Amino acid sequence: MDIGGAGLTCSRVHAVAHGQARVTISGTDRARAAWAAAQRLTGVVYGRGTGVGANKGVPVEQGGRALLRSHACGAGPLVEPERARAMLVVRLNQLLAGGSGVDPGVLPVLAQAINDGFTPPVHSYGAIGTGDLTALATTGLCLLGELDWHHHPTTGTSPPVPAHGTTSPPRYALGDGDALPFISSGAATLGDAALACHRLRLLLEAAVDGAARSFTAVDASAEPLAAAVQEARPHPGQAVVAARLRALLPRGPSPRVQDPYGYRAFAQVHGAAMDALDRAETVIETDLNSASENPLIAGSLAWHNGNFHAAPVALALDTLRAALVQVAQLSTARLATLMNPEFTGLLPFLADRPGGSGALILEYVAQDALAELRHLATPVTTGTAVISLGAEDHAGFATQAARHALRCVEPLEVVLACEHTAAARALHGPKPDTPLTTDLETARQALHGR
Structure with a gap:
């Protein structure tokens, strides 16, 4: 390279x-x-x-x-x-x-x-x-x-x-x-940010495939994904997500007029996350290829400046981490419908027998991971620091924003894997002789290796 x-x-x-x-x-x-x-x-x-x-x-x-x-x-x-x-x-x-x-x-x-x-x-x-x-x-x-x-x-x-x-x-x-x-x-901060954005893009793209399985498993309506709906509110990420999901779903009417938000608002929420990721990548890649030096040697002069300050990176990553929480929240909402016989027509919790716990524990696992994402989404840009006898009187904490974005990969992967596991169980039936943890780990590996 x-x-x-x-x-x-x-x-x-x-x-x-x-x-x-x-x-x-x-x-x-x-x-x-x-x-x-x-x-x-x-x-x-x-x-x-x-x-x-x-x-x-x-x-x-x-x-x-x-x-x-x-x-x-x-x-x-x-x-x-x-x-x-x-x-x-x-x-x-x-x-x-x-x-x-x-x-x-x-x-x-x-x-x-x-x-x-x-x-x-x-x-x-x-x-x-x-x-x-x-x-x-x-x-x-x-x-x-x-x-x-x-x-x-x-x-x-x-x-x-x-x-x-x-x-x-x-x-x-x-x-x-x-x-x-x-x-x-800020090469280490930018390195972390770049690694995080690459991995998060793979997960957000995989989330569309997982949502398609959930849509199919509960026979959710594709009407909210229609091109006419997207044209009426032309956010770019929303339109792209809706078109991709629409192509993955079977044709035909749904038995429900209005589905829960986990389905009806999927394109809006997931599209906003994709837009946030696009913005973060643009900011980060600008800095990857910039001479953010202080002093900057340009022409025959040394220009003393503040290009080392990573405020744009911190702001972009704060927005991205907040968007990931919303993505995970809707994934756990769809997971809840997959446990509900009113949506699947199957036994509660996708159990293989009446009274069985089935895949109930996936909700605990997903909510634990979601709680971690909420913690990691706390904005860093509301803080500052004054150091070096006051000569350096502001800090953007982009380092922490990048570190937290990288840490978001694992819990987001876990949440999505829980939904994938439940949707597969709803579509193909439970495996009574296979521990649920095996199915979950298989889903995680698939997401991780994407």
Whole structure:
């Protein structure tokens, strides 16, 4: 996969992160131009001849390594290798977009790390949506040889192992002037966001197939999905979802005039979620391919700016996580109808005999997962932070928004799997000799592997 500062998508980040693609560098002209311009800069340039944060006015000489050592201080468990690899490919692409002034000699070394299975030991906590300083400072120290890379010779190796004894761990002697430009990025946050959006898109698309099974199992009306209904209220996601679901359903009248909202409002709710996902991907992919550097080296000047602030990402992901809750709520509503003989014509709870519990427990499982989604949907954009003696007086917490979006994948998958399991049972009958947990796990695996 060519990485050249443009064209990086959430799905491409996911492919590289999970070892499904190797990277090659296609074009370093912009990175080299920014580096050459940085060598010619005169006057005060933040982070190159000064301290950082509240120390922005303090002259500093040869402070690059000290900056990396002071900032490589995350906490909590290490992130999974896929997340660390996603961060590396995002930062590589950003550097190739130009504007950082970082020595371009580091670019093939980052590509080597990605392709050879090396990841920095990045801890979970240490960023607030204004740059992933701890994660990238840790990466810088790995490049310098002061911290050990972790090595994953096989995709998904767990737990990670320190890279002692492995051949040629990635090394590059970052200069003092490279330290701040290298770490001035939200690459880890964007990596998490990209991974989340890719997985959530697969689940939301699979949810339409699952809803079609539920529609069929209870003989729900397709009338709310009609093209005339969508044209009367032309939201793009709603129209696409309705058309896709309409194509999956059998023709013919329904015995009911008005179905519950889980069916009647499916296109409206699910379409809104798809619109929110489209918006989130647009925002994230804009930043994946941007030179969000501070200072930005453009032309012959250093432009001090706030492009590092990830407010657009946080806002988009807050909206997306709220939309996922509504998707899951309607899925649990359809699950409830599948347990109800008034809708299915079968025994209560899809039991195989009178008085049996059947698939009742799926409602407990789904509601547990839904509660987790509600918790994860709490907006991060209502909070802020004032740090560094007041020099940094706002934070968007996009890091937390991305982390929570990634955590939403599992509970959403569980909710949808419960509906899929119940719909299959309603359509094809129960399997008396098969534990219900087997059917649920099969449904989860199908969703996970989609």
